[in-house]
Amino acid sequence: SLEHVRSILSTKTTAEKQKININRINIEALRDLVVLLKTFQDVITLIQHGDRPTLHLVYVGLNKLKRHLSGEDIGNNGDEIIIDDRHEGTDFFRKRLKKLLMLMFQVDKKHSAAALLHPFYRKLTYVNDYQKMKTHIFVRQSITDLYGYGTQQVNKGVSVISEPVKKKHRNIEDQFIDPEEDGEININSSIQTNQTVDELDKYLKMSIPDQYKVQDPLIFLKDHRDKLPYLAKLARRLYSMPATSACVERQYSAGGLLINERRSSLNPDIVEDVLFIRSVQKAVKNNLKLFSG
Numbered sequence: 706s707l708e709h710v711r712s713i714l715s716t717k718t719t720a721e722k723q724k725i726n727i728n729r730i731n732i733e734a735l736r737d738l739v740v741l742l743k744t745f746q747d748v749i750t751l752i753q754h755g756d757r758p759t760l761h762l763v764y765v766g767l768n769k770l771k772r773h774l775s776g777e778d779i780g781n782n783g784d785e786i787i788i789d790d791r792h793e794g795t796d797f798f799r800k801r802l803k804k805l806l807m808l809m810f811q812v813d814k815k816h817s818a819a820a821l822l823h824p825f826y827r828k829l830t831y832v833n834d835y836q837k838m839k840t841h842i843f844v845r846q847s848i849t850d851l852y853g854y855g856t857q858q859v860n861k862g863v864s865v866i867s868e869p870v871k872k873k874h875r876n877i878e879d880q881f882i883d884p885e886e887d888g889e890i891n892i893n894s895s896i897q898t899n900q901t902v903d904e905l906d907k908y909l910k911m912s913i914p915d916q917y918k919v920q921d922p923l924i925f926l927k928d929h930r931d932k933l934p935y936l937a938k939l940a941r942r943l944y945s946m947p948a949t950s951a952c953v954e955r956q957y958s959a960g961g962l963l964i965n966e967r968r969s970s971l972n973p974d975i976v977e978d979v980l981f982i983r984s985v986q987k988a989v990k991n992n993l994k995l996f997s998g
Contacts, residue, residue, distance in 0.1 A: 741799055741802075744773045751878070759947055760944055762948050763820075764812055764819070765878055765881050816948075817837075818843055818847070825922075848939055878920060908933055963979060
């Protein structure tokens with residue numbers, strides 16, 4: 706933050722202050738830079754969730770950053786967010802960040818598939834038709850390779866979706882939810898009696914009840930594993946992968962604190978059990994109904 710930068714510079718000696726005079730810092734430019742980078746902090750915080758699946762959040766986070774750096778982002782109230790390029794430095798950082806984002810980060814097929822298997826993002830509204838088609842092919846092929854399930858229908862083409870409507874949203878995840886469309890089929894209708902229908906097509910045409918419009922996609926897939934058995938299995942496989950290694954690194958840090966000079970001879974199995982129990986305790990604390998039903 707601006708206050709943090711000010712405190713660091715204020716600790717310098719008098720000689721150093723003559724070289725970096727805090728009173729000559731362009732406060733407006735520094736404030737613009739903080740605003741520019743704030744969205745990165747929000748996305749990192751979102752993706753590093755440790756109590757629910759996160760692989761689909763790569764799709765959400767990258768779309769958020771691309772729109773933010775391109776000046777196409779909108780706020781919670783649906784209004785456009787204007788990135789202020791009043792200063793040459795801010796404009797340079799914004800363009801450089803956009804270039805680095807495009808070069809260093811790409812949505813992998815597994816990221817897109819994880820978004821597809823989330824009821825909120827199953828229509829992949831914020832990717833182009835080619836990426837959408839490749840994701841559908843990847844999901845179908847993964848089901849065939851893993852479970853030997855041959856699909857009876859092939860993708861007959863992807864309908865063209867216009868630019869998403871700007872809407873109000875509560876948070877970053879809500880911003881990229883697919884728009885409501887007509888033509889969705891109730892999950893309890895005749896579609897469940899037609900076993901020849903491709904499972905992915907069946908899922909994409911389902912009407913999602915409000916009770917399943919939550920951030921955790923596994924709740925919907927768990928309750929519909931009888932209707933979508935292969936997609937449910939694939940989802941559990943994909944969502945077991947974290948979006949980042951942050952949660953794994955936290956486990957290593959916890960293990961380092963557990964093993965010390967007095968407990969240097971702990972059996973590795975015991976260490977693993979202790980870390981597992983602590984993880985479960987934390988999960989139950991965050992969700993008291995985790996193991997109910």
